[in-house]
Amino acid sequence: FFAKKKKDSTGNSSLSRRFVSLRSRHAVCIFYLVLRALDTVEDDMSIPLDKKVPMLNDFHTYLYQDEWCFTESQEKDRQVLEDFPTISLEFRNLAQEYRDVISDICHRMGVGMAEFLEKKVGSMKEWDQYCHYVAGLVGIGLSQLFSASQLEDPEVGRDTELANSMGLFLQKTNIIRDYLEDTQDGRVFWPREAWSQFAGRLEDFAQPEKLESALSCLNLLVTDALRHVPDVIAYLSRLRNQSVFNFCAIPQVMAIATLSTCYNNPMVFQGVVKIRKGQAVTLMMEATNMTAVQTIITQYSQEILQKVSVSDPSRDKTLHILAVIQEKSALSQSSLASRTHHRSPMYLSAAMLLAALSWQYLSASATQVQGTGDMQGQ
Template sequence: MDILKSLGHPEEIFNLFKFKMGGCRTVMPKLDYESMSESLRTCYLYLNQTSRSFAAVIQALDGELRHAVCIFYLVLRALDTVEDDMTIPLDKKVPMLNDFHTFLYQKEWCFTESQEKDRQVLADFPTISVEFRNLAQEYRDVISDICHRMGVGMAEFLEKKVGSMKEWDLYCHFVAGLVGVGLSQLFSASQLEDPEVGRDTELANSMGLFLQKTNIIRDYLEDTQVGRAFWPEEAWSQFAGRLEDLAEPEKLDLALSCLNLLVTDALRHVPDVIAYLSRLRNQSVFNFCAIPQVMAIATLSSCYNNPMLFQGVVKIRKGQAVTLMMEATSMSAVQTIISQYSQEILQKVSQTDPSRDKTLHILALIEEKSAVSQSSLPSRTHHLSPMYLSAAMLLAALSWQYLSTTAEHGHI
């Protein structure tokens, strides 16, 4: 039960209960599906089927930007499904990736041979492409351009492994940094954000790289078990002969050194994340951008120096995720969250870790960039008497159990 994992965190139990009772609507308002065309409703169905986390924040965006970002996500999900499908031979896959952006204007194009879990977005691509063509020209131009650049980049990395740290940056740029660039251009095209948000591609790229690197770090075991290698060879070759060797118990100390090196590299994007978020003015766009970023730094804090990463997938608690979703709605709150998780990482830095100096340097820089007036912010620590806390926990647990068995289950 999710609530049991948060027993030592009373604010998480409170927020889980609050979220279940309707607090989710503050960040995930209900959409009016009745007013949508059948094809657009189907697109939102696919969105919810293929992404629980991004579906929530996409559907909370304001106005026509919501539909543009929904279609953008599905187009890139279809492209990504082609890249991930190991059953498609290279001589067929490479041209598909390079030409994928042209399929947006081919009414009947679809691909029914995929074996991937999200194959429906390819099999029913005409439903997605018709809604793409219904978008305003400025949105279509952005989506088509990013799709083209991503497809070319993905094709480039199909036949070569991620070697150097620079190549890691380049790979992450193609698969995620360009998403940040495209989203920023959509924000500006909608006029909900200033044109400068769309023009500053360096900060937008960092937003994507931070999320992608976090996912790559977290998914080490899952990826290596199916033969995928996304940790850069320049990093892991310092500690092991093969990437999968890091999972061997006798190599734990070396594995942790490699892990901490990569977490440190990911953390160098956080100052750019703070700079990017500080420019945003629309509340729905801010929530959309901030929530995944604070989840990422919470995940990195859980991963840093954690032996469990080489035995399974390290995840943040659901109560922790809900709390972050409900709190990350202002720049000052986001700065506080980032500061707190960077402090958590700081407490775990070993005296003997090879990356210690670099880690301490970037954490100090993050602390400087995230400095806010703590006295003006509500504390995330709750001082409750043991008797009150026990009663509150019991009440919350009983209420949660009742709600879980009588109400429809929402997804995060």
């Protein structure tokens, strides 16, 4: 069952999960499946709100109900709800420290999802809050699992601010990239505070005559997402376990490459925007140590810098955050002399597997749904 769900899942999380050490792999898989089930409830438009809201609020309690399942879902991932007794049984077989983390994150995420069911993302602060509920909490939970398994220092699990930023960076990148798909499906994730500066309706950005305004809003949101990169650098710099580092770093470098592709790109409003297959393979193969990750971050930061227009309304903020990223990366680089990440034989084998499977990420990236599908890092 678990192998099948891992194979069927979409996004870079399904690939990066392959790197998690045996010590915590089972807990991470159960964590993923529990949140996938929760996300399936949130996404299912066939469930009426008066039924969905209590389900989301109470979902964490189903982990301790032997026979609870939901067979009325119309979503493509409905199997995780139909077979939930299998998942909850495996959850109950986990060590207590893992159960506590998973149950707590599931509870907080369900409450947050229920809150945003009946309201749209208005302010930039609410955008942060929504992304915290659906992705930041995933980063926090994963960090706590890494510490609970003793793969990483307790500090990694305690510093929820950095872990939250890891999730927010990934989620905001997906929301920015998926503008057209989401608006066509009637979903609104771009914050009103941002888009209302440039248009009367979010859907207007898809009109050719609104391109200049659309790009201004796009660049504003990319700039906002970039402010999480210094925290990403700080978080990754703390990691000591090779498999955990690979697991966390790959989605982050994919995200900054995606943001570079999206920045000032009219295609965001016209079709599918994604990084090239060869580019993805290179990133997955190279993102194995902090020096390489910082080189990648610097490369894509420079690419964005070269695209900044003198007339862009967010120009000053964009230039400022890019300068902060460069400074943070340089400072972190100078502190790496005392430690090095090594490529283990196990990693090299996994990397070859990643190269062979990279098409899975790329074909899925265009259809990746919002929410816990991007966990890792969702």
